[in-house]
Amino acid sequence: xxxxxxxxxxxxxxxxxxxxxxxxxxxxxxxxxxxxxxxxxxxxxxxxxxxxxxxxxxxxxxxxxxxxxxxxxxxxxxxxxxxxxxxxxxxxxxxxxxxxxxxxxxxxxxxxxxxxxxxxxxxxxxxxxx
Amino acid sequence: xxxxxxxxxxxxxxxxxxxxxxxxxxxxxxxxxxxxxxxxxxxxxxxxxxxxxxxxxxxxxxxxxxxxxxxxxxxxxxxxxxxxxxxxxxxxxxxxxxxxxxxxxxxxxxxxxxxxxxxxxxxxxxxxxx
DNA sequence: CCGAATCCTCCTGGATACTG
DNA sequence: CAGTATCCAGGAGGATTCGG
Numbered sequence: 246x247x248x249x250x251x252x253x254x255x256x257x258x259x260x261x262x263x264x265x266x267x268x269x270x271x272x273x274x275x276x277x278x279x280x281x282x283x284x285x286x287x288x289x290x291x292x293x294x295x296x297x298x299x300x301x302x303x304x305x306x307x308x309x310x311x312x313x314x315x316x317x318x319x320x321x322x323x324x325x326x327x328x329x330x331x332x333x334x335x336x337x338x339x340x341x342x343x344x345x346x347x348x349x350x351x352x353x354x355x356x357x358x359x360x361x362x363x364x365x366x367x368x369x370x371x372x373x374x375x
Numbered sequence: 376x377x378x379x380x381x382x383x384x385x386x387x388x389x390x391x392x393x394x395x396x397x398x399x400x401x402x403x404x405x406x407x408x409x410x411x412x413x414x415x416x417x418x419x420x421x422x423x424x425x426x427x428x429x430x431x432x433x434x435x436x437x438x439x440x441x442x443x444x445x446x447x448x449x450x451x452x453x454x455x456x457x458x459x460x461x462x463x464x465x466x467x468x469x470x471x472x473x474x475x476x477x478x479x480x481x482x483x484x485x486x487x488x489x490x491x492x493x494x495x496x497x498x499x500x501x502x503x504x505x
Numbered sequence: 506c507c508g509a510a511t512c513c514t515c516c517t518g519g520a521t522a523c524t525g
Numbered sequence: 526c527a528g529t530a531t532c533c534a535g536g537a538g539g540a541t542t543c544g545g
Contacts, residue, residue, distance in 0.1 A: 272402035316492030347477035362446030
């Protein structure tokens with residue numbers, strides 16, 4: 246015996262994961278979308294605002310800054326007037342497309358199941374009440 | 376021309392993604408960990424609390440309920456006393472291990488790079504100031 | 506044009522205490 | 526044991542305005 250079932254869970258199985266970095270910053274609202282926007286090449290600040298539905302500048306800035314700190318994007322400011330700034334994916338940022346693709350594939354394959362299950366949960370026992 | 380670079384971004388590229396379901400509920404704090412806890416077989420409520428560092432019951436309950444609504448876990452209550460409830464992964468929930476594995480693989484491969492970049496960002500131009 | 510500064514709202518997650 | 530009921534703090538995200 247001692248298969249992989251029903252042994253006690255290791256209390257330390259997430260030992261290093263509780264306080265340490267929370268799975269990077271991909272889980273937030275905008276990072277993944279920005280990455281997709283940059284896949285086709287460098288983009289300007291205002292260019293990014295368009296598909297992001299006019300995301301307000303503070304949020305876009307803070308998201309981009311965080312991505313820059315993590316080495317996912319590079320920021321290039323051209324000393325012109327009016328100013329021009331371009332954001333581009335770094336190799337590290339580009340490497341994120343793989344796990345992102347895996348997540349997208351899962352969504353494409355199983356999102357209908359989730360939606361179905363979710364809707365079914367909102368029908369509280371049709372048979373018993375009616 | 377018309378390569379895949381520097382064409383204007385499609386303003387509707389996230390058309391269906393803004394209001395609709397936000398990439399399921401995997402991005403939250405506990406769902407992924409719960410899935411990992413359930414990989415080895417069904418677990419009881421209190422069993423889950425252990426590796427989750429004594430997560431408070433309200434949060435665990437709400438997370439599990441959400442996962443149940445989405446069809447990721449099943450909940451089985453045994454009519455005994457004292458009560459016993461077991462949570463188990465559904466096939467749908469188990470299918471999430473694939474994208475999760477892709478994300479874990481990325482972390483394992485690139486987290487050092489991220490940390491390095493992050494630390495470098497906290498050293499504000501050593502050369503210029505000293 | 507690219508942000509910085511300010512203020513605000515909501516929601517996640519948490520602490521604690523109590524019940525069937 | 527397996528939750529529910531309150532109350533609460535913090536932070537992400539947003540609206541708006543102003544500056545270089």
